Amino acid sequence: MTNVIENAGRSVRTALAGAGDMVVFGLRALVSAVRPPFELVETLRQIQLLGWRSLSLIATSGLAVGVVMSMHTRSSLERFGAESMIPTVLGIAMIRETGPLVTGLLSSGRLGAGIGAELGGMRVTEQIDALESLAVDSFKYLVVTRVVACMVALPLLTIFFNVSAIVGGWAAETTVSGMTFGYYYRNAFSNIGFSDLIPSTLKTVVFGFLISSISGYLGYNASGGAQGVGQASTRSVVLSAISLIVANVVMVKFILFLFPS
């Protein structure tokens, strides 16, 4: 009995220590990001790479989510004869919540797994040691560049997701009612103010930070050969998705407090 408690206690301690290390790792990346020398070329390359990697996924998901959401919105609003509100409702829902969250979760899968596997692979094949041996600060070159790239890429991907969703929503709507794209588009964005746009964009920056620092930590510190790399990759997805969902709740609470509507 005491053994069970002791073991449980030990696992909790290890988990907490791991979480603490991860937080320190992430903060170190942020501090290092604003200190010269800047790995500008590599950072830009990462933004391009990470962006490209997720573009088709984000576009197709955006379209699909837009179609589905539009159908739901229509069936709800129809009852009140408020069909003309469909684009507005969809626009607000996408930009405030669905866009950032779905983009974040998709990126946890796509980017988190990628970063975890890539850095993990480099660690276990001694490529990170090789970088260091060539007088390169591997943390800065590999981790900081990816953290910055994700923090830049996530808001951009979210915008892209939202636009795709509006297109999808219009496509679904126009087959039913023949609504024109111009009308749909104008109404989707007409009621969007800064109090919607700024907080949700900042939110995606935080998502980008969480995904990249968690998967960066797990990959950079991977050990144990191919199995260790696989583990780093799957744990990256799971942990960044969970942390993102939790962070989202906290941030939504905070945003509603700052911008009561």
Added chain:
Amino acid sequence: MKNGENAIRFENVSKAFGKRKVLDGITFDLAAGGVYCVLGRSGTGKSVTLKLMIGLMKPDRGTIRILDREITGLDSRELAPVRAKVGFLFQYAALFDSITVGENIAFPLRRRGERSDEEIRRQVEEHLDAVGLEGNYDKMPAELSGGMRKRAGLARALALRPSILLVDEPSSGLDPITAKEIDEVLMGLREKHGATLVIVTHHITSARRMADEMLVLDNGRVVARGAPAELETSEVELVRELFRAEDVA
């Protein structure tokens, strides 16, 4: 640095992983310009010793001086000038697998600030030539055989013309003929560059062929050190075993 001065100096260096003591107060110095082979059973801490030499690992206790600079307390950025003078060939070459062989060798040159693509190309071709890999600039590392990877790793380690070259098991995983070729490339370097060479190996034949001095590690300490001819008559049991192993092979 003149020949005869110390290139590498370990003083009382200890390193443990958890409860497992790998190095236990190890002390030695290696003169500049010499060729040293480090031998020992696998798992005795030969790779750890090499990694300590460029600060890839930190010792728990003791001091390490490289080219007259104490490196024990330095971080990645402070280590950079020391590391620029030390080349490292990893056991499995550790080539960057997302870029071509040529770009692997160009990488340290670009990092050093070399701008002109032509100049980089010229230097890389030269380094590829030197290790017998001419014409492989645009291949990806995955397309190379084990022996070619080692050569490419060697070319990359030498790109900045280091004054110390650390080599981890140059012949591991290679057939005897390829292994011998790698040894020959290493010996050729010695004549051309006059760099200090530290080669970890458990292949006594190649150690004998190359070494000015051999250091035998066991239980976290140097248990024997000397020219190959001296060690042949050593009383130390492990050393005798190592030499006997050769007769069988």
